[in-house]
Amino acid sequence: MSEAILVLNAGSSSLKFAVYGGASGALVPVLRGKVAGIGTAAVFSARDGVGAAVPEADLLQIAPEIGHDALIPLLLAWIAGNGVRITSAGHRVVHGGRAHAGPAKVSADLLEELEALVPLAPLHQPHNLDAIRSVAAFAPELPQVACFDTSFHRTQDRLAQLFALPREMSEAGILRYGFHGLSYDYIAGRLPEALGARAEGRVIVAHLGNGASMCAMRGRQSVATSMGFTALDGLMMGQRCGALDPGVVLYLMQQKGMSAEAVGHVLYEKSGLAGVSGMTNDMTVLQASDSAEAREAIALFCYRAAGELAQLVAAIDGLDAIVFTAGIGENSAEVRAMICDRLGWLGVTLDMQANAANATRISAAGSAVAVLVIPTDEEAVIAAATHRLGTDLG
Numbered sequence: 001m002s003e004a005i006l007v008l009n010a011g012s013s014s015l016k017f018a019v020y021g022g023a024s025g026a027l028v029p030v031l032r033g034k035v036a037g038i039g040t041a042a043v044f045s046a047r048d049g050v051g052a053a054v055p056e057a058d059l060l061q062i063a064p065e066i067g068h069d070a071l072i073p074l075l076l077a078w079i080a081g082n083g084v085r086i087t088s089a090g091h092r093v094v095h096g097g098r099a100h101a102g103p104a105k106v107s108a109d110l111l112e113e114l115e116a117l118v119p120l121a122p123l124h125q126p127h128n129l130d131a132i133r134s135v136a137a138f139a140p141e142l143p144q145v146a147c148f149d150t151s152f153h154r155t156q157d158r159l160a161q162l163f164a165l166p167r168e169m170s171e172a173g174i175l176r177y178g179f180h181g182l183s184y185d186y187i188a189g190r191l192p193e194a195l196g197a198r199a200e201g202r203v204i205v206a207h208l209g210n211g212a213s214m215c216a217m218r219g220r221q222s223v224a225t226s227m228g229f230t231a232l233d234g235l236m237m238g239q240r241c242g243a244l245d246p247g248v249v250l251y252l253m254q255q256k257g258m259s260a261e262a263v264g265h266v267l268y269e270k271s272g273l274a275g276v277s278g279m280t281n282d283m284t285v286l287q288a289s290d291s292a293e294a295r296e297a298i299a300l301f302c303y304r305a306a307g308e309l310a311q312l313v314a315a316i317d318g319l320d321a322i323v324f325t326a327g328i329g330e331n332s333a334e335v336r337a338m339i340c341d342r343l344g345w346l347g348v349t350l351d352m353q354a355n356a357a358n359a360t361r362i363s364a365a366g367s368a369v370a371v372l373v374i375p376t377d378e379e380a381v382i383a384a385a386t387h388r389l390g391t392d393l394g
């Protein structure tokens with residue numbers, strides 16, 4: 001049996017997993033997969049180390065209504081059935097608060113500390129912590145490591161983290177924490193090979209997925225980011241509105257009589273690409289549509305992204321490179337072109353052919369700013385951290 005590290009990313013209705021082996025020291029994925037539709041119509045899918053789909057007959061058989069708790073022991077048993085012995089587990093945990101500038105080994109004290117952060121990330125944190133508890137219940141001896149989406153941003157100076165709120169509120173932790181840190185960490189690690197010495201310069205990474213944010217880096221460290229106290233701030237996203245005049249929230253509650261829950265539902269689920277198009281949060285569907293609403297949703301997404309990027313330029317005193325990543329950033333030549341079209345004044349010029357081909361470098365030869373496309377890999381960051389903190393592979 002080979003030894004490997006399990007990486008888990010538990011969401012409200014999905015569980016993504018990856019298994020990393022590494023006989024020769026370098027960690028490589030041997031299995032990756034996902035259970036979608038947990039709680040209602042769960043569907044399991046998996047790929048092997050070379051990316052080939054695991055045949056239907058070899059997949060884990062699960063009841064459509066299976067919950068998270070029952071799923072994790074079945075998944076661990078299925079992985080063992082594939083000839084892999086898990087020696088440690090690493091988890092994506094959305095919130096590490098102010099204290100954690102890096103991953104942390106799971107202990108009872110850590111769980112208690114992370115539980116206290118649930119009110120700051122109620123949609124994600126409980127599921128992340130439940131997955132840790134489920135693994136601990138099934139395999140109590142397994143070392144576990146928590147990797148936080150907030151950690152990467154703890155290098156930011158105080159001004160970048162402050163809201164202009166009364167001091168006592170900032171002191172009580174109402175701060176800009178930032179998210180998508182595991183993705184930014186991965187991209188920061190790829191920058192030297194992509195940019196050479198410029199990697200240490202002024203770089204803005206645009207993580208454009210269903211959730212979307214940007215991070216301005218210098219010396220490959222976070223200087224400023226578009227998400228704030230929650231993952232609602234900043235860019236327009238698939239279903240989230242991004243930055244919004246807080247007066248809109250007051251108006252909806254005070255004048256329209258909406259409850260906090262109803263407003264939260266609008267801001268997190270009904271806005272963004274889905275809300276503006278009135279159709280879907282799926283960029284591929286919007287791009288294929290010629291409806292005026294779909295076109296407007298894409299146009300607003302790009303307008304907002306260019307504006308946010310311009311604001312971040314001020315935090316790093318200029319710009320050497322832009323990196324696009326995540327589902328939309330890696331795949332949508334149209335969105336990249338529409339955003340960059342608004343950034344010509346910064347010295348951004350695209351090579352349209354390279355852009356259409358999703359090439360690594362998509363800026364034109366004479367562009368003052370390098371523009372890159374780098375696929376992100378948050379699981380690889382978690383696996384590496386878990387390897388460092390959790391165990392040595394045999």
Ligand code: ADP
Pocket residue numbers: 208209210211238281282283284285287326327328331332
């Ligand atoms: P998540 O935040 O859920 O991890 P992803 O990073 O997977 O999201 O990004 C999902 C988004 O990427 C969706 O809007 C999807 O339509 C978009 N996307 C995926 N492939 C393409 C493509 N080829 N062209 C345009 N958009 C794409």
